[in-house]
Amino acid sequence: MIERRLHGSVLEHLQQFPAVALLGPRQAGKTTLAEMIRADKPDSVYLDLESPADRAKLIDPESYLARFEDELVILDEVQRVPELFQPLRGLIDRARRRGVANGRFLLLGSASGDLLRQSGESLAGRIAYLELPPFQVSEIEQGLHDQLWVRGGFPDSFLASGDRQSQIWRRNLISTYLERDIPSYGTRVPAETLLRFWTMLAHNQAGLLNVSQLARNLMLDTKTVNRYLDLLSDLFLVRRLLPWHANVGKRLVKAPRTFIRDSGLVHALLSIGTLDDLLGHPVVGGSWEGFVVENLLNxxxxxxxxxxxxxxxxxxIDLVMEVPGAGLWAVEIKRGVEARPRRGFYRACEDLQPDKRFMVYPGSDRYSIGDGVEAIGLSLLVSDLLATAT
Known part of the structure; x- marks a missing residue:
C-alpha cells in the first residue's frame, strides 16, 4: 500500500468541516484512500452511488442518514445523485445544533464542474474541496520516477507487473471513459470522434491550443470542440494552462497551452509502451514537460x-507560479541532463523579475548555472513547494 500524501490533509479537513469533497479522475485511488480513512473509523458507513442497491437506500436520504449522526458517512461517486446535496445541508445544520459539528460526510467525485456548482450552492460554508491526482513523484521512490513518467500515476497502471500489462490497463481505461463514463454524464459524443480529439491533444502535448485547427481536422465547429475540451477538463483528464498576464508593454500570447494530465494516458493514446519507445518519439519533450507541470502544480x-x-x-517561461508567502517563481523545463535555459527565458525574467528562477532537469541534484538560475531535479523542487505550505 502506497501512502498518499493527501491522507493527512483529508483527516485535518474532516476535523474542521462537516463535509469534505475528495475529487479526482476515476481510478486515481479515491476509494482506496477512503477505505484507509475508514479503517481508523470502524463505525463509518460507505455507500457507492453507482450501485442501485446503495442508491435505493437513499430514496429518503434524511431518514436513512440521520441514523449515522455520530459516524462518518462516505458517499462515493456523489455527482451521480445531485439531489442529495440539499438534504445533506439539513442534516449538517441539525447536527450542528446538537453539538455534532464536523467530520460528518466524505464525498468522493470524479467530475468537478457540476459537483462543485451543486455542492457550492447547497453546502456553502460547510464543505471543503481536495483534489486527489494519480500517484505523484512525492509519493514514489526516486528510482521509480521514470516508470511513473512512462506508465502514469493511475495506481493499477503504475503497479502493473510489466509495461505491456500497464498499457493494456490504460487502453481499457480510455475505452471505459469513451463508451461508458462520458455518455453517463448525458453528453452525446461519438466515441470515435472523441478518441480522435483526445489523440490530437496527445500529439500536441504542452502545445498552444488552436481550436480552429482542431475543428477543421475533426470537421466540427469550434463550439463543439470547446465543449469536448470542457468535458475532458471537467473529468480531470486535461489541463488548460492559461497565459500569465503582466503589464510589460509587450504583445503576449493569449492562447492557453493544453496538457493531458496523466503522462501514461498520453503514451497509451500514442501507442508508446516503454521508456525506450518514449525517448525516441517526437512527443518526448512535451510529455516530460507535462509530467513536470502536473507534479509541480499538484x-x-x-x-x-x-x-x-x-x-x-x-x-x-514554461511555468510561472505566484506562491503564497514565497513570491514569483519562474520555471524552465528541460529534458537534457546538460541542457541550459534558452535566451528567451532570460529575456522573460527581465520582464517579470521573478523571486526565484529554476531549470528542472531529469536529475536528482541542485546547483547554480549562473544568472540567478538554479538547475534542480523535479523531486527537489516538489519538496520545496511542499515546504512552503507547512
Missing part, C-alpha cells in the same frame, strides 16, 4: 496562481 500550496509567459518576440 504540490503547490493552496491559492498558488500559475500560468506560462510568452511574448510575440520570443520571451518565454
Amino acid at each position: 504540490a503547490a500550496p493552496f491559492n498558488t496562481a500559475a500560468g506560462f509567459y510568452r511574448t510575440g518576440g520570443g520571451a518565454e
Whole structure:
C-alpha cells in the first residue's frame, strides 16, 4: 500500500468541516484512500452511488442518514445523485445544533464542474474541496520516477507487473471513459470522434491550443470542440494552462497551452509502451514537460496562481507560479541532463523579475548555472513547494 500524501490533509479537513469533497479522475485511488480513512473509523458507513442497491437506500436520504449522526458517512461517486446535496445541508445544520459539528460526510467525485456548482450552492460554508491526482513523484521512490513518467500515476497502471500489462490497463481505461463514463454524464459524443480529439491533444502535448485547427481536422465547429475540451477538463483528464498576464508593454500570447494530465494516458493514446519507445518519439519533450507541470502544480500550496509567459518576440517561461508567502517563481523545463535555459527565458525574467528562477532537469541534484538560475531535479523542487505550505 502506497501512502498518499493527501491522507493527512483529508483527516485535518474532516476535523474542521462537516463535509469534505475528495475529487479526482476515476481510478486515481479515491476509494482506496477512503477505505484507509475508514479503517481508523470502524463505525463509518460507505455507500457507492453507482450501485442501485446503495442508491435505493437513499430514496429518503434524511431518514436513512440521520441514523449515522455520530459516524462518518462516505458517499462515493456523489455527482451521480445531485439531489442529495440539499438534504445533506439539513442534516449538517441539525447536527450542528446538537453539538455534532464536523467530520460528518466524505464525498468522493470524479467530475468537478457540476459537483462543485451543486455542492457550492447547497453546502456553502460547510464543505471543503481536495483534489486527489494519480500517484505523484512525492509519493514514489526516486528510482521509480521514470516508470511513473512512462506508465502514469493511475495506481493499477503504475503497479502493473510489466509495461505491456500497464498499457493494456490504460487502453481499457480510455475505452471505459469513451463508451461508458462520458455518455453517463448525458453528453452525446461519438466515441470515435472523441478518441480522435483526445489523440490530437496527445500529439500536441504542452502545445498552444488552436481550436480552429482542431475543428477543421475533426470537421466540427469550434463550439463543439470547446465543449469536448470542457468535458475532458471537467473529468480531470486535461489541463488548460492559461497565459500569465503582466503589464510589460509587450504583445503576449493569449492562447492557453493544453496538457493531458496523466503522462501514461498520453503514451497509451500514442501507442508508446516503454521508456525506450518514449525517448525516441517526437512527443518526448512535451510529455516530460507535462509530467513536470502536473507534479509541480499538484504540490503547490493552496491559492498558488500559475500560468506560462510568452511574448510575440520570443520571451518565454514554461511555468510561472505566484506562491503564497514565497513570491514569483519562474520555471524552465528541460529534458537534457546538460541542457541550459534558452535566451528567451532570460529575456522573460527581465520582464517579470521573478523571486526565484529554476531549470528542472531529469536529475536528482541542485546547483547554480549562473544568472540567478538554479538547475534542480523535479523531486527537489516538489519538496520545496511542499515546504512552503507547512
